[in-house]
Amino acid sequence: MVDYRTDTKALKSLFQRDRVHRDVYLDEALFRLEEERLFERAWLFLGHGSQVPKAGDYLTVTLMGRSLVLVRQTDGSLRVFTNRCAHKGAEIFSERCGNTGRALRCPYHGWSYRLDGSLLGVPMKEGYEGTRMRECEAGQGLHRVASAEHRGFVFVRLSDEGQSFQEYFGATLSFIDNMSDRSPVGELEVAGEPIRNVIKCNWKVYLENINDALHVFAAHEPSANAARAAWSDKPDDAPKPMAIEQMAPFQAGNAFMDAMGGRVLPNGHSIMGTMMSTHSTYSDVPGYAEMMRGAYGERAESILKNAPQNVILYPTLAIKGSPQTMRVLRPLGPASTLVESWAFRPKGAPDILLERSLMYNRITFSPMSLLAQDDIHVFEAVHRGLKAPGNEWVSLHRGARADEPQSGEIDTTATNELMMRNQYRAWIALMTAEPGSVATNGAGAAH
Amino acid sequence: MNAVFRPSAADLADFVYREAHLLDTRQFEAWYGLFAEDGRYWLPMAPDQGDWRGRQSIVIEDKLMLRIRVERLNNPKVYSQQPAVRCQHVLQAPAVEAADPAANAYRTRTPFFYAEFRHDEQLTLTGVVKHLLRVEAGALVIVEKRIDLLNAAGALPGIFLMP
Numbered sequence: 001m002v003d004y005r006t007d008t009k010a011l012k013s014l015f016q017r018d019r020v021h022r023d024v025y026l027d028e029a030l031f032r033l034e035e036e037r038l039f040e041r042a043w044l045f046l047g048h049g050s051q052v053p054k055a056g057d058y059l060t061v062t063l064m065g066r067s068l069v070l071v072r073q074t075d076g077s078l079r080v081f082t083n084r085c086a087h088k089g090a091e092i093f094s095e096r097c098g099n100t101g102r103a104l105r106c107p108y109h110g111w112s113y114r115l116d117g118s119l120l121g122v123p124m125k126e127g128y129e130g131t132r133m134r135e136c137e138a139g140q141g142l143h144r145v146a147s148a149e150h151r152g153f154v155f156v157r158l159s160d161e162g163q164s165f166q167e168y169f170g171a172t173l174s175f176i177d178n179m180s181d182r183s184p185v186g187e188l189e190v191a192g193e194p195i196r197n198v199i200k201c202n203w204k205v206y207l208e209n210i211n212d213a214l215h216v217f218a219a220h221e222p223s224a225n226a227a228r229a230a231w232s233d234k235p236d237d238a239p240k241p242m243a244i245e246q247m248a249p250f251q252a253g254n255a256f257m258d259a260m261g262g263r264v265l266p267n268g269h270s271i272m273g274t275m276m277s278t279h280s281t282y283s284d285v286p287g288y289a290e291m292m293r294g295a296y297g298e299r300a301e302s303i304l305k306n307a308p309q310n311v312i313l314y315p316t317l318a319i320k321g322s323p324q325t326m327r328v329l330r331p332l333g334p335a336s337t338l339v340e341s342w343a344f345r346p347k348g349a350p351d352i353l354l355e356r357s358l359m360y361n362r363i364t365f366s367p368m369s370l371l372a373q374d375d376i377h378v379f380e381a382v383h384r385g386l387k388a389p390g391n392e393w394v395s396l397h398r399g400a401r402a403d404e405p406q407s408g409e410i411d412t413t414a415t416n417e418l419m420m421r422n423q424y425r426a427w428i429a430l431m432t433a434e435p436g437s438v439a440t441n442g443a444g445a446a447h
Numbered sequence: 448m449n450a451v452f453r454p455s456a457a458d459l460a461d462f463v464y465r466e467a468h469l470l471d472t473r474q475f476e477a478w479y480g481l482f483a484e485d486g487r488y489w490l491p492m493a494p495d496q497g498d499w500r501g502r503q504s505i506v507i508e509d510k511l512m513l514r515i516r517v518e519r520l521n522n523p524k525v526y527s528q529q530p531a532v533r534c535q536h537v538l539q540a541p542a543v544e545a546a547d548p549a550a551n552a553y554r555t556r557t558p559f560f561y562a563e564f565r566h567d568e569q570l571t572l573t574g575v576v577k578h579l580l581r582v583e584a585g586a587l588v589i590v591e592k593r594i595d596l597l598n599a600a601g602a603l604p605g606i607f608l609m610p
Binding site (some may be wrong): 191192193194195196197198199200219221222223225226227229230231241243244247338341343345351354355358361362366367368369370372373374376377378380381 | 490492493500501502503504505506507511512514515516518519522524525526527566600601602603604605606607609
């Protein structure tokens, strides 16, 4: 048996330019290693500021098995802590969200903390006189986790080391801006709880598929055809209901999908739909373009035209500026991935934009959605199929010519599997970086 | 026979049982036919969710979207129904919550267990199904079928037929 923890050469050989070894999807020990390395060093989406608007508001999130809590401070800033009492380790909050007032209080022995995480009080404190408690971890308050906020989107980096937030995401942050700017006041609001779906596949199978333009026609054809059949008796010029408008493009065909355009960026990020996407064809919302022009002037047009199919902020976030939806991957195990589908209300924009976001999540990502059923079926089929010996490699050859640049920002077609190869370059970099060094994805990230 | 059909409690219960039976026996066209033209099939994400607008639901489908769902299930090329997924509803006796012939509105509340068998594995869900029915052309039709799953707010696996 190969021990990937100690054998860096074997770890690096799991991705070989145009193919990836099945162990990255199946191996239990590799998943544990991903938890320790990749998910520690990368920036992971945690939550959105609109979920904790007031001082003392909190949101608990379990991320890679770690219980975390996001707390709004009295000065309006945000802090992320491990949701663990410094005393004996009990989770402080067990509700998903709420308001804790001016202090956080542990339900076990009543230790309390200020909103900034510092220790406020312990019961019968004289019992600690003459002890080391204040000098030890217990006296330091809640463990703080590195976090960064961009337009209300809160990310964490679990490790104390790694790239800075700005360096790690680079130009991909502009797509968070694009989604936010779809509100005439530039602000988004999370529309309630995300829809949550657990799929029996490795997180990377799901992530690859987010920028897989070629699966659309093959895997979703029966669903797109069903939508066409249900609408077939209507005249061509009949206004399409939202469901038809959103489902019909799934049968656009491979040539359309290819022409959408793609782009890879350092650190595994990618954009599918740089030129156009199935979201480009949605009907105009009365009054919205005028509203946007009033708010942004000439820039409004470029905001509205910029509607990629999916933007992946590697490794756990994928966003769609239009409709304002987002998927968050929460890997649970080598063969279990929780997918959260979030909907956003662009503040000040017509209600129909939120309805589009809600409809899109139900049609494509809900556990009962027809399109998700197509996807879940093939993801689970991949997981079963890969277990068979005989061919241990997954092919990522499409477009992988010998002169392909190995790093940097590259524009390509939407069906080039470069977007997946780029994910594995980042994967190797994050999985093999020596402690103390900064994990980078080749030369492209070192700027 | 009366000119106006006024369903009894037994008629309402029979309707609820028959609706589940049609799903359990994969008679999707007949099931679709039970919905009124303005009928809806709804799985909210919270038991106190009063409206599907403005917040997420697992499913909220009008007759057009149900038509798409049934068209797709009728297509033998749908990979995710290979092999065909089967389901079983086990219903508690429906309670009639409201019967208002003047308003032509009948409400029943039916606790249930639902099992789905797919790829050698069984998924089990439970909850309460609330039917809002009306009489049209001498027969009951569904105005709304609302399913409150016990774990609607939880992380759900794929559900390939209809609770």
